[in-house]
Amino acid sequence: MDLRKAEKRIENELPAGGREIVSRLERAGFCAFFVGGCVRDALLGLSPADWDVASAARPEEVRSLFSDLPILSTGLRHGTLTLLSDRPYEITTFRTEGAYSDGRRPDRVAFSRSPEEDLSRRDFTVNALAWSPERGIVDLFGGVADLEGRVLRCVGDPGKRFSEDSLRILRGLRFYAVYGLAPEAATAAAMHALASGLDRLSAERKAKEFSLAVAGRFAGEAFAAFPDLLIALFPALAGRLPDLTLLSRLDPSPEERTAFLFFLAGEEVLAASLDDLRFSRRFSARASLLFRAARSVPPSDRLGMRRFLAVLSPGDAEAAFRIRLAALPAEAAETDRAIALLASLRAGNDLPPRREELAVDGSALLSRGLVREGPEVGRALDLLYRAVVDGKAENGEKALLAYYERRREL
Ligand code: ATP
Ligand code: MG
Numbered sequence: 001m002d003l004r005k006a007e008k009r010i011e012n013e014l015p016a017g018g019r020e021i022v023s024r025l026e027r028a029g030f031c032a033f034f035v036g037g038c039v040r041d042a043l044l045g046l047s048p049a050d051w052d053v054a055s056a057a058r059p060e061e062v063r064s065l066f067s068d069l070p071i072l073s074t075g076l077r078h079g080t081l082t083l084l085s086d087r088p089y090e091i092t093t094f095r096t097e098g099a100y101s102d103g104r105r106p107d108r109v110a111f112s113r114s115p116e117e118d119l120s121r122r123d124f125t126v127n128a129l130a131w132s133p134e135r136g137i138v139d140l141f142g143g144v145a146d147l148e149g150r151v152l153r154c155v156g157d158p159g160k161r162f163s164e165d166s167l168r169i170l171r172g173l174r175f176y177a178v179y180g181l182a183p184e185a186a187t188a189a190a191m192h193a194l195a196s197g198l199d200r201l202s203a204e205r206k207a208k209e210f211s212l213a214v215a216g217r218f219a220g221e222a223f224a225a226f227p228d229l230l231i232a233l234f235p236a237l238a239g240r241l242p243d244l245t246l247l248s249r250l251d252p253s254p255e256e257r258t259a260f261l262f263f264l265a266g267e268e269v270l271a272a273s274l275d276d277l278r279f280s281r282r283f284s285a286r287a288s289l290l291f292r293a294a295r296s297v298p299p300s301d302r303l304g305m306r307r308f309l310a311v312l313s314p315g316d317a318e319a320a321f322r323i324r325l326a327a328l329p330a331e332a333a334e335t336d337r338a339i340a341l342l343a344s345l346r347a348g349n350d351l352p353p354r355r356e357e358l359a360v361d362g363s364a365l366l367s368r369g370l371v372r373e374g375p376e377v378g379r380a381l382d383l384l385y386r387a388v389v390d391g392k393a394e395n396g397e398k399a400l401l402a403y404y405e406r407r408r409e410l
Helices: 003-013 016-027 037-043 059-065 115-120 143-148 158-164 167-179 185-193 195-200 203-214 219-225 227-233 244-249 254-261 267-276 281-295 302-310 314-327 329-347 362-367 375-389 397-409
Strands: 032-035 053-055 071-075 080-084 088-093 095-097 109-111 130-132 136-138
Touching (some): 003 037, 059 071, 059 088, 167 185, 167 219, 195 227, 203 219, 254 267, 254 281, 302 314, 302 329, 375 397
Antiparallel strands (some): 032 130, 080 088, 130 136
16 A cells, blocks of 8 residues: 555545644644544545544543534543534544453543553554544554455454453454455454354344444355354354355345345244344344245246235345345246346336325225225225236226226126
């Protein structure tokens, strides 16, 4: 990596408000720089989402230095204040961490004036990079070379770092899956050896890290290298994993990829596993829908496809076919034919309308006295929607009312 070019690139990405914050801290005599994800992402050529600042200034010193800006004391216990400039900036006081006794959080954090102490408590070399216009890149642990070599390496002894905080193991899996940073041997060995530590994490944490990791561009590679972590998250998957390298062939949707992961395990196992990690209802519902569609035999004719699309959007149907192709390669020919069939319906403008697009609603039927208030309304609408999907009635108000009257007379 040409460091000069890389610094120029970060500099170009840096918003004016952030530059002013760091420069004011430095003018007041406090060492300050951007650190963590923003430096890592900018060096990878990505646009950082948030620019986090670390500095030697204590929270009260930050407050008095920036009395002209609105300040939120979001993470004050950990020395973090949020300054509202051209966007929110988190400013965290340099810290060292005391002992860890619970495998997740340090027993106490102590403020420090030393940038070296602060950088050495961070999890991975690529996350321990700092940068500022005044100081340039600060790279105490070889993070730039690791980024360049696409290597994930703990700061310090991996066994110790993962025992202190098990979340780092899952973060490691995520950085592999999202950025293609493959854990080097000692880091990988410790991730495997300490996988059972994931038990100590909250369900929500696990769900969040899993969702980010599984959607990553390199998820296939990462999960295939760490199936044990996947099983630590979802014990019911033991012995029932599909070929994990195929994850990368699916869209980067966590629900789609989750449906694939549980293809062999079954819908009940999927539902129970997602429940255990307290995934949102919405996430579970979509993963289950895709699972069911992927496990059903793909439609082989126009009518079958229109009925399939009556319960599934065309995009979801395509997702289901992708999952099935990956999970059942022996049946690829059949699935490919369904994909072609769906494409031809789409090209010929022959997709059925969505249920909400039905040209009549309950009140149209009620006002004409065609149905009585109550369950009859829903039944009539179901019947009309099925008629439209099957091509027996046109989706227009007049046509549908006439169809319904004719049906009633039969
Ligand atoms: P992203 O924001 O893209 O998820 P990030 O690396 O910025 O990635 P944050 O959670 O925002 O992640 O943390 C900011 C920085 O704090 C990290 O880059 C890392 O230096 C440090 N950090 C975060 N979590 C841990 C942890 N569990 N152990 C050690 N250091 C951590
Ligand atoms: Mg971040």
